Amino acid sequence: MQTLRLTVDPHDLASEASRSSLSRAAEILRSGGAVALPTETVYGLGADALNAAAIAKIFAAKERPSWDPLIVHISDTRMLQQVVSSIPESAQKLIDAFWPGPLTLLLPKGSAIPDAITAGRPRVGVRMPQHPVARALIREAGVPIAAPSANRFGRTSPTTAEHVAEDLEGRIDAILDSGETTHGLESTVIDACEEPCVIYRPGVISIEQIHAAGVDACIFREAPEKHAAEPASLPSPGVGLRHYAPRAKLILIDGSGEAQVAALREALQRALQKGVRPGVMLPDTFETTANESGAIIYHWGKWSDAEELAQRLFAGLRSLDKAGATVIVCPLPVSAGIGVAMRDRLMKAARKG
Incomplete structure (x- = not known):
């Protein structure tokens, strides 16, 4: 497979070059392809979240095990209705405080979301990215986009398009290049269905900020021996014990x-x-x-x-x-x-x- 390289200027989405790249990337996504895209956290490997065959391409390209769930990205709150079945009160507080931004909420899964995204679990991770290119691409594609980090499974997350190419060149349809990511760390993942809410993955949004938004939360802890054998499924993206690793x-x-x-x-x-x-x-x-x-x-x-x-x-x-x-x-x-x-x-x- 030849991986197409596309460029978008995050400061000039209206330019002819940016519009052309966004249109091509959106076309690939709508047709069931896989596209690496920038977010404010790290680069993600995106596919149509409503298309089970497209989701399978993410797992194949990353060599990601089926027990590790994905995060779904949306462009607006209307699209959220396609992804989840309900929004708890705590989740609404967090949406009001931090979206768009680097916070992923675990919410009750909507019926349109393939089981592969959630590793068969009843809750789906969803966030609204702040990056202008990510939001523009999702709007252009017209569908929610499932997008884990755009790297081989277990490897260091990519913060530039070149990092993506190092791991996935020839394995995905396209890379959308918009320069370095802003934060360089993945989103905070919090289960908003629990009381108190459970932070499964610490990230850019800190527990102190979550508490300041009026939401009670605690950080998930799991004993290392729990993953001595391959799990049936993980409760959330980002909780695998061996992850983000360099070769050294x-x-x-x-x-x-x-x-x-x-x-x-x-x-x-x-x-x-x-x-x-x-x-x-x-x-x-x-x-x-x-x-x-x-x-x-x-x-x-x-x-x-x-x-x-x-x-x-x-x-x-x-x-x-x-x-x-x-x-x-x-x-x-x-x-x-x-x-x-x-x-x-x-x-x-x-x-x-």
Whole structure:
């Protein structure tokens, strides 16, 4: 299969080039094809959410197991009626506070949604993206779009069209290129049918923001042994224990201040003594740690700017993989705000399969 490359300027959707690309991508989706598209979180691999044969192409291209459910993307609240059967009060509060935006709600599944999307479960993940190109494409296609991240299953999520091509070139119909994504981390996933609501995947929208919107919520915890065997189905997208992983072995450094800097330096030295050239996700305040170590350095950003670190996280892991690192050493951000989501992704990426 030849993968078509299309370009849309997110700042000029009305240009002839942008309109042509959106029209072609929408045509592919309506005809049952698979198109990688930008969202404000990461690039997604989209297909018509009402077409079971099209959904099967997502699973085949990603090599994604059938037990891992997908998220459905909509362009407006009218389209939501095609996807869900009801909207609980807590869900409406979250919709009012955060849509369009990086929040996925688990809601009662509508009858038009194929069981493959929900892995046979009665609730479907749905969100309204904020990215102008994603919204324009869904409107142009005229159908809700199922779209997990546009990468091979278990790999690092893509934040550019080039990342998508690295994993899926020749496996999907088209890639819609609109530059880098804004947030660089996937959406928060919350089950709005439970009381309190359950956050299955921490993301860009923090638990503090959810509480501030007047919704009680707690974060889902599951024992690692629950996934020792292949599950029948997962309760939500994004809860697989081994996920977001680079090819290189990932070594995480927890702590704070000088103790964390010293631990990172020691980890780099141990790797070098074993004869491998490590990569390092290096924040600005850690600069002297690795400058003379011989490590492959990815300049991650300001340690004090969690949003910048989040936006560059997956790009950094992919960059170090591409540069040939066989071990990646990475400090863990503080567990607050979007740092909770970064720690979630890093700990899942570092877990042995």
